[in-house]
Structure formats: structure tokens, C-alpha cells
Amino acid sequence: MSVKLTRRDLAKIGFGLGAATVLSRQALAQAPAFFRIGTGGTAGTYYPVGGLIANAVSNPPQLVLTAQASNGSVANVNSIVSGALESGFTQADVAYWAYTGTGLFEGKGKIEDLRLLANLYPESIHLVAAKSANIKSVADLKGKRVSLDEPGSGTLVDARIILAGWGLKESDVKADFLKPNQAAERMRDGGLDAFFFVGGYPTSAITELAATGGGVDLVSLAGPEADAIRKQYSFFASDEIPAGTYKDVAAVKTLAVGAQWVTSAKVPEAVVYEVVKGLWSDKTRAALDAGHAKGKLIRKESALAGAGIPVHPGAERFYKEAGLSKG
Structure with a gap:
């Protein structure tokens, strides 16, 4: 059976299809973007800073950020690759090694x-x-019970570099592989002599240990050994932890690496643009300044410092608009 359609009928159908298309586009535009941030252990610095950023940047229902505890830098990079996370915090050295397929990622392929x-x-x-x-020195760790942090953490990578810089092999110490809070508990109980932690100061695990654990020292990472490490690994910089950061602990010279927030090139440009725009908003600035000692050091002016990997196009767009990108 054939059906004849008048111009008015066709116009109605056309209007209906057009309206459906508009509604479909609106629905897509309004679909929430979920953006997970891999952080670190709950006793470190990544986790509280990630929580502050997630809460401040989230703009539901369009954009929802969540901070998730994780095993740290290396684990976060691997989760981004697998799609288990949209983003994560990582040390600058780990990001560089992952992107170039060198160092810790030697033989595993480049994460381009x-x-x-x-x-x-x-x-x-x-x-x-x-x-x-x-x-009193890294050399004194020989024969001691030392936690190098857990597998998958950036701290473990750097601890091995530090040991080698002072002429020690991992087998020269009685190595354990504990999270910072576990290491602090073990030291408090007398079962550990020393442990490594890489992160922004102050960190709660060390703060609590210094207050209740019978006294701790921070060992200096300075001198010709540290200079040689910085020469070999350009992502390290000289640093100092001020006196009083931890109870009854004097100022100490050490080394530092940049903490970076990274993502995948597969995350849409529009989503990343909104995330980065939110990171540098007045709301997030206030939350960072009030919420954590390291928050004050998260500055838009240094957002591209030490970038050993490419900037995401969505972030690049924001930084160009802000006059911060050379691109």
C-alpha cells in the first residue's frame, strides 16, 4: 500500500527529526564526564592534595572528579595506560621514563x-x-633494616638511585618494601632503622612518628654524591626541608623531583580543557592555600616547569589563553 505525504506532513517529519537531533546533541553535551585521579597512599601527600583538587574542580553534573588511593607514581601511569584511570599524579622522573621507555620502563616500550x-x-x-x-649518612645504611617503599612507587626507584649514589647495592641493606605509614609503624615498634619517602612535606606518617616514636632524624642527601646524582639525572633538584617541619628535627639538605599531574592523549580535549581551567580557578586556589602546606606551592606560573613529556592539547589550549605557553 502506498502512502502519499503532503508538504505539511513532510515538514512535520523534518521538524521532528531536526528537534530530535538537537535534543541528542544537548544530551551528549550534558552527559557527565567522570575524571578519576590516581593519587598515592592515604598517609602521603598525593592523596590529600588530590582530594582537594577533585572537590574544587568538580562541577556536577557536567564534570565529576574523584581522587583514588593507589600505590603511587608507577601504578598511576600503568592505570592510565590500561584505562583504569583518566589521570594520576606521578613524579617527573617516572613520567619521563614512561614516555621515553627508559629507566624503570626500559624494555617495556614507550608510553607515547x-x-x-x-x-x-x-x-x-x-x-x-x-x-x-x-x-648520619646514606653510607651508614649498610647492614641496617631499611624500607625502600612498596613496588610500583616512585620512591622505590629513587631510593635505589640514592643507594647507588653512595656506593651501596640493595643487597647491602636489609630491605623491606612498605608504605610510609606501615614503615613508620614498624619503626615506632623498633623493627626498622630507616625508610625512604618521596613527597611534599609535611607528610602525616612522619609527623605522627616524630611526635610519638621516640625521636627521628632526617638524613642529609647533599655533597659530592648528591651533585653526581643531579648531574646524571636532570630531573633531580637541590632542596631543603626546613627546621621544625617535623617535631625536634633540624633543617636538612636533600634532593627533590617535581610532582606532576598526567593523563592520556585519548582523553577528549574539551574535558581536559575544563579540568585544567578548573585547576587554576579562584575556587581551587583558595582550597589549595587553605588545605595543605604543599597547596601553596601549586602555582599557575610553574605549571609547565620540568615538562619532560608533551602537554595535552586541552591543557595547551588553556595555557596559551593564559599566556603561559610558548607554543
Whole structure:
């Protein structure tokens, strides 16, 4: 059976299809974008800073950020690659090695989709020692019970570099692989002489240990050994943890790497643009300044400092508009 349609009928159908298309586009535009941030252990610095950023940048229902605890830098990079996370915090050295397929990622292939959202703040290398262990130098770690942090963490990578810089092999120490809060508990119980932690100061695990654990020292990472490490690894910088950062602990010279927020090239440009725009909003600025000591160091002016990997196009667009990008 044939059906004849009048011009009015065709016009109605055309209007209906057009309206459906508009509604479909609006629905897509209004679909929430979920953006997960891999952070670190709950006793470190990544986790609270990630929570502050997620809460401040989220703009539901269009944009929802969540901060998730994780095993740290390397684990976050791997989760971004697998699609388990949209983004994560990582040390600048780990990001560079992942992108170039060198260092820790030697033989595993280049992670060429890794992209920078922002450089955040310097991460200081803490070598925490029990006062009773009488450790005055990295060389004194020989034969001691030392936690190098858990597998998959950037701290473990850097701890091995530090040991090698002072002429020690991992087998020269009685190595353990614990999260910072676990290491602090073990030291408090007398079962550990020292542990490494890389992160922004102050960190809660060390703060609580210094207050209740019978006294701790921070071991200096300075001198010709540190100079040689900085010459070999350009992502390290000289740093100092001020006196009083932890109870009854003097100022100490150390090394630091940049904490960076990274993502995948596969994340849409529009989503990343809104995330980065939100990161540098007045609302987030106020939350960072009030919420954590390291928050004050997260500055738009240094957002591209130490970028060893390409910047995501969505972030690049924001930085160009802000006059910060050379591109």
C-alpha cells in the first residue's frame, strides 16, 4: 500500500527529526564526564592534595572528579595506560621514563600517549632514621633494616638511585618494601632503622612518628654524591626541608623531583580543557592555600616547569589563553 505525504506532513517529519537531533546533541553535551585521579597512599601527600583538587574542580553534573588511593607514581601511569584511570599524579622522573621507555620502563616500550596536565610542586626525598640507629649518612645504611617503599612507587626507584649514589647495592641493606605509614609503624615498634619517602612535606606518617616514636632524624642527601646524582639525572633538584617541619628535627639538605599531574592523549580535549581551567580557578586556589602546606606551592606560573613529556592539547589550549605557553 502506498502512502502519499503532503508538504505539511513532510515538514512535520523534518521538524521532528531536526528537534530530535538537537535534543541528542544537548544530551551528549550534558552527559557527565567522570575524571578519576590516581593519587598515592592515604598517609602521603598525593592523596590529600588530590582530594582537594577533585572537590574544587568538580562541577556536577557536567564534570565529576574523584581522587583514588593507589600505590603511587608507577601504578598511576600503568592505570592510565590500561584505562583504569583518566589521570594520576606521578613524579617527573617516572613520567619521563614512561614516555621515553627508559629507566624503570626500559624494555617495556614507550608510553607515547602520556600527556602533562600540570606540574604541581617539588617532592622532597625524605630519608627518615630512628635516632637510636645512629645513621648520619646514606653510607651508614649498610647492614641496617631499611624500607625502600612498596613496588610500583616512585620512591622505590629513587631510593635505589640514592643507594647507588653512595656506593651501596640493595643487597647491602636489609630491605623491606612498605608504605610510609606501615614503615613508620614498624619503626615506632623498633623493627626498622630507616625508610625512604618521596613527597611534599609535611607528610602525616612522619609527623605522627616524630611526635610519638621516640625521636627521628632526617638524613642529609647533599655533597659530592648528591651533585653526581643531579648531574646524571636532570630531573633531580637541590632542596631543603626546613627546621621544625617535623617535631625536634633540624633543617636538612636533600634532593627533590617535581610532582606532576598526567593523563592520556585519548582523553577528549574539551574535558581536559575544563579540568585544567578548573585547576587554576579562584575556587581551587583558595582550597589549595587553605588545605595543605604543599597547596601553596601549586602555582599557575610553574605549571609547565620540568615538562619532560608533551602537554595535552586541552591543557595547551588553556595555557596559551593564559599566556603561559610558548607554543
